[in-house]
Amino acid sequence: MRLLLLACTRAQTGNATTAARIQNHLRAAGHICVLKDAFMYESPSEIANLTTTDNFDAALAIHLYKGGRLLQGSRIPFGIIFGGTDVNEDIKCEEKHRVMGAVLGEARFAVAFTMKMKELAAAEWVDPLFTSEVKEKVKSTPGVHLLQEVPQDDLHAAMKRCFAVVNSSISEGMSAAILEAMDLDIPVLARNIPGNAAIIKHKETGLLFSNPQEFVVLSKSLMNDPIMKREIVTRAKDYVKKHHSWESERKTYQKLVLRLQ
Template sequence: MRLLFLAVLRRHTGNAVTAERVRDHLEAAGHVCILKDASDLENSSEIAKLIEAESLEAALALHLYRGGRLLRGHGIPFGIIFGGTDLNEDVNHGEKKEVMGKVLEEARFAVAFTESMKEMAQTQWVDPVFTREVGARVKRAAGVRLIREMPQGDLHAALKNCFAVVNSSVSEGMSAAILEAMDLEVPVLARNIPGNAAVVKHEVTGLLFSDPQEFVQLAKRLVSDPALEREIVANGREYVRARHSWQAERCTYQNLIRTLEGSIQD
């Protein structure tokens, strides 16, 4: 495959060294990798001419803004390698952050060198299109606030001060938020989907709703019925401690790993 690789190639910099190393990896696999300095290619037309002249089939960019923005809209698949400046500096500039989000929408993959870089990227971008839609709707909704991610301890403290936790997901495997709320003795209202219904028994460990109207009805009922609230809280706490115990989970995984050890010995 013939690849275009964009990076900022100032001599003796970390970016230049990384780009050369990655190119060596790709060429060792039999690909043709044309490495270009992104600083020398400042507009889309230059990239288009290069793609056509070199018969390039795909592309890679080191640095989401400096390199990635030049690859948008050319009709060839591309991937991105995060650079430190992307996540430490450029995300603080509104226009650059918006451009980087659009790059990620088109990219086929993104590479982060460390777990902390991956977590920072996920915090800034999980799903850019959906994030923008949610943000726009929240701005139009009276009495609704959008709060960014927070450390688990802070989140739990906030949950304890809430009247209830609502899970409105349309798809769930097993909602950790629901289990955390039950363990913290906070009532749960959850959309009636299979993943939620597997852990929330209606009117026993929580309340399940199927549409906005039913949600409003159940929320009003919960507010006006302290006995129901107390029963749901008690049952939810007992369910979590009986069925999702941290100690039991630890033992289960340890036992499962022992079966793998036995297979190796056999």
């Protein structure tokens, strides 16, 4: 099949790496998969023209609102992949909520990366501003430095030289950075929010903190207890291999696109 994949593809972001991975899975199954940046299009009519002109057989979109809204009323069948923004942020806006519900109604299938994300979506349907806020906060925080995006290979090399990886997000769907750290044998300390708690079991596959004081205590315990660190790293590696296998993900997407035929 000739497949269109819509995603927000700003370089070195979780969305971009997820989209590239899915594209690779589908190409490995013999499909032609063309990745397009959803931000380059403003309306479903533009995508309708694209799918007609380029003879696409089916489509996939990452994020119900950012990508899925462009496939509403599509002449070709499509599937949807939930993003964290869908269930954590966009769902709060009445108009976006309505659009996402309509997209789900038209999609052949929907993929959620965690059970929690699936449950939140089921309960509700059967960002430049944030970036600027983060930058301003970092400027006033001693000892914290904001780095620009780096290629994935360089990022992984840097992570391997670190004692631990910290995820302090206040909103997550499924953090690729956490899973990558687990796979690279790096212990993870993450804010205790639903998206992080869905993939980390406290003191077994990582450490979850709810406030700065708890973060400090947990960090010191990790630094002073090499046995605990080694056990967390081992269990986390096993968890990723069992529940987030690259091979299993590939097979799943390859099977799903057959439902678009």
